[in-house]
Amino acid sequence: MADETVDVLIIGSGHSGGMAAKILTEKGISCLMLNAGPVADIHRDAELKPAYSLPYRGFNKPGQLKHVFQSNEFNANTWVDEKEVPYTYDEGKPYNWVRVRLFGGRSLFWSRQSFRLSDFEFKSKSHDGFGEDWPISLADMDPYYSRVEAIFRVSGEANGIAQYPDGNFVPDTSPWSGCMQRLINAAKPMGVPVTKARSSMGVDGLASSVNLLLPDAFKTGKLKAIPNVVVRELGIDKNTGHVNRAYFVDRLTGREMSVKARVIVLAAGTLESTRLLLNSKIANSSGVMGHYLMDQIYGAGINCSVPEARDGKGTPGLMGGGALIPRFRNIDTRAKGFLRGYALNVFSSTGPVGAHNFAAYGAELEHKLASYHGSGFSFGIMGEVLGRYENHVSIDKDVVDAWGIPALKIDTKYTDNEFNMARDAVDTSIAMAEAAGFEVLSKNYDPNPPGYSIHELGTCRMGNDPKTSVLNKWNQSHDAKNLFVIDGSGFTSAGWQNPTMTILALAMRSSEYLAEQMRQGNV
Amino acid sequence: MQRRDFMKAMMAATVTARAAMGEQAAPVKPPAPAMPAPGPVPWTRGLSAVQPLPISPLAADSIAGVETQFFSDRQLASLRHLCELMMPAGNATPGAIEAGVPEFLDFLLGVSPKDRQESYTRGLDRLESEARQKFGISFADTKAAQADQLIRPWLRSWMSDHPPSDPHEYFINIANSDIRTATHNSQQWAEAEVARGLHAPDMDVYWYPIDPLLHSEEGHALKRRSN
Numbered sequence: 001m002a003d004e005t006v007d008v009l010i011i012g013s014g015h016s017g018g019m020a021a022k023i024l025t026e027k028g029i030s031c032l033m034l035n036a037g038p039v040a041d042i043h044r045d046a047e048l049k050p051a052y053s054l055p056y057r058g059f060n061k062p063g064q065l066k067h068v069f070q071s072n073e074f075n076a077n078t079w080v081d082e083k084e085v086p087y088t089y090d091e092g093k094p095y096n097w098v099r100v101r102l103f104g105g106r107s108l109f110w111s112r113q114s115f116r117l118s119d120f121e122f123k124s125k126s127h128d129g130f131g132e133d134w135p136i137s138l139a140d141m142d143p144y145y146s147r148v149e150a151i152f153r154v155s156g157e158a159n160g161i162a163q164y165p166d167g168n169f170v171p172d173t174s175p176w177s178g179c180m181q182r183l184i185n186a187a188k189p190m191g192v193p194v195t196k197a198r199s200s201m202g203v204d205g206l207a208s209s210v211n212l213l214l215p216d217a218f219k220t221g222k223l224k225a226i227p228n229v230v231v232r233e234l235g236i237d238k239n240t241g242h243v244n245r246a247y248f249v250d251r252l253t254g255r256e257m258s259v260k261a262r263v264i265v266l267a268a269g270t271l272e273s274t275r276l277l278l279n280s281k282i283a284n285s286s287g288v289m290g291h292y293l294m295d296q297i298y299g300a301g302i303n304c305s306v307p308e309a310r311d312g313k314g315t316p317g318l319m320g321g322g323a324l325i326p327r328f329r330n331i332d333t334r335a336k337g338f339l340r341g342y343a344l345n346v347f348s349s350t351g352p353v354g355a356h357n358f359a360a361y362g363a364e365l366e367h368k369l370a371s372y373h374g375s376g377f378s379f380g381i382m383g384e385v386l387g388r389y390e391n392h393v394s395i396d397k398d399v400v401d402a403w404g405i406p407a408l409k410i411d412t413k414y415t416d417n418e419f420n421m422a423r424d425a426v427d428t429s430i431a432m433a434e435a436a437g438f439e440v441l442s443k444n445y446d447p448n449p450p451g452y453s454i455h456e457l458g459t460c461r462m463g464n465d466p467k468t469s470v471l472n473k474w475n476q477s478h479d480a481k482n483l484f485v486i487d488g489s490g491f492t493s494a495g496w497q498n499p500t501m502t503i504l505a506l507a508m509r510s511s512e513y514l515a516e517q518m519r520q521g522n523v
Numbered sequence: 524m525q526r527r528d529f530m531k532a533m534m535a536a537t538v539t540a541r542a543a544m545g546e547q548a549a550p551v552k553p554p555a556p557a558m559p560a561p562g563p564v565p566w567t568r569g570l571s572a573v574q575p576l577p578i579s580p581l582a583a584d585s586i587a588g589v590e591t592q593f594f595s596d597r598q599l600a601s602l603r604h605l606c607e608l609m610m611p612a613g614n615a616t617p618g619a620i621e622a623g624v625p626e627f628l629d630f631l632l633g634v635s636p637k638d639r640q641e642s643y644t645r646g647l648d649r650l651e652s653e654a655r656q657k658f659g660i661s662f663a664d665t666k667a668a669q670a671d672q673l674i675r676p677w678l679r680s681w682m683s684d685h686p687p688s689d690p691h692e693y694f695i696n697i698a699n700s701d702i703r704t705a706t707h708n709s710q711q712w713a714e715a716e717v718a719r720g721l722h723a724p725d726m727d728v729y730w731y732p733i734d735p736l737l738h739s740e741e742g743h744a745l746k747r748r749s750n
Binding site: 057069 | 580610611627631639674679685686709710712725727728729730731736
């Protein structure tokens with residue numbers, strides 16, 4: 001019977017697992033990658049179809065994926081089936097856990113927004129007294145961000161704003177459309193900066209582990225990968241305290257297997273990594289594992305219309321394009337009612353305006369839709385959620401998944417800090433829109449349920465003190481030196497930023513550290 | 524094909540497959556040949572040469588009659604009237620009635636979670652009751668101006684994922700949205716768009732199940748751990 005010991009076992013194939021595989025194999029280290037789901041092939045697994053040919057006319061199958069607002073009948077089979085992998089929460093505390101287990105994970109589906117954290121996030125406690133500082137700073141991360149931005153081909157513009165650090169950009173020299181220039185002019189007197197969006201262009205529009213990271217790793221000949229295997233538990237050598245084995249189950253057949261490893265790199269996604277560690281009952285001498293669950297508030301915002309673009313008068317010079325309003329609250333002054341801050345995603349549209357923006361029906365609604373076509377302008381919040389001890393996950397002993405693995409119970413809710421932040425974002429958006437001469441069509445102050453942003457972070461936070469953190473500044477377990485957790489679970493604070501660039505930079509940094517430690521024989 | 528040619532083709536295929544996998548796969552022992560099916564001819568003979576049939580997507584309910592099963596007759600009559608009002612036919616496009624929306628929503632709501640079902644049934648019942656109270660007739664028999672008095676006060680503008688929370692406001696606005704979507708996503712609407720020289724607007728990439736579980740009867744139940 002084969003019972004090889006692999007040098008590094010990587011669990012997960014998304015952005016963080018892909019980066020670990022690339023860095024480690026390029027340094028000559030052999031890796032085995034396990035992934036809980038199958039390999040998707042758009043040529044084999046997908047087909048262009050009209051909505052009318054689907055069983056539910058393009059409506060979701062009722063009751064399926066009720067927590068995945070992003071799903072529809074076309075893409076329903078790409079998300080994790082909530083009956084196959086259930087999770088629980090108490091009534092009144094809903095959580096939208098949005099998961100992809102395909103090879104490549106959620107790196108296949110993300111918005112491409114590419115931001116660095118600033119020292120307003122890395123050193124947030126020093127700035128406002130809440131929470132904990134990260135054990136690293138922007139200066140520590142800068143060279144890794146630069147290399148990640150080069151791989152992912154991040155387009156952007158240098159703005160020289162401290163809370164919105166510049167990076168290694170493919171220069172965005174596109175001109176502003178007329179409506180965006182009007183927003184810039186309206187926001188300036190309010191002290192609100194309006195900047196170009198920053199976005200990963202990748203290759204052929206795809207900026208994923210499967211096209212930017214894993215091909216390099218496979219090219220070395222040092223990476224092997226097994227899809228469709230679900231890791232049940234990690235084993236530990238009681239003499240050394242090191243992790244030494246991963247027990248997994250074949251997703252399709254239920255066959256139980258295990259693999260020995262010198263080092264284990266956990267990159268299964270924030271909550272799956274923490275679930276695996278909690279089920280394994282390891283690496284938690286601090287007792288904080290599972291705590292400080294964070295994400296970002298989405299869903300609050302406004303939809304508007306640019307009057308001059310109605311009735312077919314919206315020229316390409318007037319309409320189109322997007323912008324990013326980076327955090328501007330709690331930088332030099334103190335906002336009333338909340339700590340930290342939010343950014344606003346701003347888009348103008350040359351297409352249809354959604355029917356729900358009008359309190360009308362029938363012929364009247366059709367007339368409005370025709371008139372407003374091509375005049376849409378929207379603002380949406382991305383707001384920081386504070387890291388609170390009481391927002392946590394644990395193992396639900398009463399519920400198991402399709403392979404008998406105990407499920408995760410998620411216990412989290414937003415507080416007045418988040419609700420007040422959302423209210424400020426909407427009111428400020430309305431003020432800017434009206435100052436720009438736009439008509440506000442609809443508004444919403446209520447954030448979507450926690451989890452909606454698909455930016456779950458924390459639960460294995462990093463820190464210098466093993467008594468108050470799970471990982472050290474290298475994403476290495478304080479308890480088991482050959483265990484690294486390199487996804488979003490290591491975040492100490494969430495920031496308002498899409499976390500992908502930071503996850504990638506951390507994965508690159510910790511993987512290079514691991515390779516060096518292995519070379520020196522320390523791990 | 525001569526045996527020698529067959530072996531050469533197999534070798535080439537193996538090399539190509541291994542190259543594509545980055546030489547990661549260990550040599551695979553060929554499986555034992557399956558037992559031939561009983562009968563004079565192997566049952567899969569010739570299948571590999573068959574070209575796909577030119578079957579265009581066709582929604583059965585664009586041709587077939589359907590039996591409604593969920594709503595009561597009275598509720599269905601109210602829903603039909605709501606469909607006529609909220610999504611009437613245009614000059615070149617079908618309305619909700621022509622697109623079979625009342626019958627489709629009867630099916631969709633019939634397999635929906637209970638809270639969604641109750642939203643519709645209570646909402647339709649309320650329209651009926653208010654029409655009788657206010658005009659002395661069934662909602663299905665109201666004139667457009669009369670129905671408007673029962674609908675318009677509840678209309679709201681709202682943002683995606685955040686429909687109004689008041690139960691009747693929710694029903695009126697969600698019904699308005701559902702009736703439009705079901706009309707736009709009908710085969711009748713798509714054909715009308717094509718007839719106008721437009722591409723059908725509702726095309727998208729549909730993902731089939733990818734490696735579904737082999738034991739779905741075991742795998743798809745929310746499992747409670749046995750003590």
